[in-house]
Amino acid sequence: MGSVPMPARSIVAILGPTASGKSTLGLALAERLGGEIINCDSTAVFRGFEIGTDKVPLAEQRGIPHHLVDIVDPTFAYTAADFARDAYRAAEEIAGRGRLPILVGGTGFYYRALVRGLFPGPTRHPDVRRRLESIAARRGEARLHRWLARVDPESAIRIQVKDLVRIVRALEVYLVSGKPLTAHFADTRAPLAGWTVVSVAVAPPWPDITARIATRVDAQFDRGIVDEVRQTLASGVPTTARPFTGYVYRRVLELVRGERSEAETRELIVRENRHYAKRQLIWFRKEPNLVWIHRAGERPDTIDEACRIIEARLAAGSLASPIPESGAHGSDV
Numbered sequence: 001m002g003s004v005p006m007p008a009r010s011i012v013a014i015l016g017p018t019a020s021g022k023s024t025l026g027l028a029l030a031e032r033l034g035g036e037i038i039n040c041d042s043t044a045v046f047r048g049f050e051i052g053t054d055k056v057p058l059a060e061q062r063g064i065p066h067h068l069v070d071i072v073d074p075t076f077a078y079t080a081a082d083f084a085r086d087a088y089r090a091a092e093e094i095a096g097r098g099r100l101p102i103l104v105g106g107t108g109f110y111y112r113a114l115v116r117g118l119f120p121g122p123t124r125h126p127d128v129r130r131r132l133e134s135i136a137a138r139r140g141e142a143r144l145h146r147w148l149a150r151v152d153p154e155s156a157i158r159i160q161v162k163d164l165v166r167i168v169r170a171l172e173v174y175l176v177s178g179k180p181l182t183a184h185f186a187d188t189r190a191p192l193a194g195w196t197v198v199s200v201a202v203a204p205p206w207p208d209i210t211a212r213i214a215t216r217v218d219a220q221f222d223r224g225i226v227d228e229v230r231q232t233l234a235s236g237v238p239t240t241a242r243p244f245t246g247y248v249y250r251r252v253l254e255l256v257r258g259e260r261s262e263a264e265t266r267e268l269i270v271r272e273n274r275h276y277a278k279r280q281l282i283w284f285r286k287e288p289n290l291v292w293i294h295r296a297g298e299r300p301d302t303i304d305e306a307c308r309i310i311e312a313r314l315a316a317g318s319l320a321s322p323i324p325e326s327g328a329h330g331s332d333v
Contacts, residue, residue, distance in 0.1 A: 012103065015199060017277035075240075077242070083114065125175075141163075148170055196314065198291075199290045201292050209277055210277075213274055229256055293306060
């Protein structure tokens with residue numbers, strides 16, 4: 001951090017929609033501010049899924065340590081609660097070395113779990129769960145997702161239609177408690193209680209985002225994502241593995257199965273990623289205390305502005321209010 005004064009327990013978050021340049025911005029800030037990266041992408045935690053998650057290759061990490069990347073097998077049921085625990089430990093270790101933890105990613109629920117906490121929620125109810133899973137088996141995940149959208153629209157925004165595990169948990173909480181996940185505010189403790197958190201969100205103009213998404217999808221196919229999926233399947237990873245529920249890998253898996261052509265698959269991935277980017281923007285706009293920069297993350301003026309914001313807030317301390325111990329919402333689903 002050089003001569004910039006910094007509260008003892010400080011963390012920076014670089015957030016935003018897909019293809020907004022977060023990774024490049026995070027690396028640049030880590031170089032300037034003496035930081036280390038903590039991944040905040042729910043798919044990048046899984047080993048063996050590289051191209052579709054746009055992990056920063058080791059050769060391009062500029063010697064900056066990256067934490068919570070490739071930490072679990074793809075069949076492991078890694079949750080937001082797991083992330084909050086692991087990210088907190090990483091932040092403690094980084095800060096303990098006199099470095100600045102920099103959280104980088106676009107999974108809004110993971111960010112919220114770390115910064116504002118998760119409520120414990122009602123215990124699992126086997127009968128309710130079986131009933132919901134039976135409905136999904138007969139009528140499909142989309143039926144349950146539409147139900148969730150009616151009773152808990154905010155959870156429906158962040159949970160994908162194919163993510164049956166989280167859909168079932170969210171509906172289970174609603175049916176057992178009578179309240180949606182997002183209404184459970186009590187009994188919550190933020191893992192970062194007492195920390196100074198400075199959060200910057202990057203969001204280029206929407207036409208730029210849509211163009212960048214198309215460019216990224218083309219690059220993923222050029223880099224060999226189809227072969228990556230084939231090799232992953234050949235290695236014994238089942239099609240039910242969590243990463244295959246993601247927007248990119250789910251559609252490439254369908255391509256490998258012969259369900260549509262490559263051109264159709266590319267078009268579908270671009271379209272779904274645009275919808276996903278809109279949902280990310282909706283989510284992050286509801287998060288308090290984010291400072292927005294409406295330019296791509298890799299631009300020099302974006303890097304300069306983000307650096308000024310972070311340094312000023314860390315120097316002032318009180319301008320980046322420490323996180324309170326409670327008041328968050330959400331659940332580990």
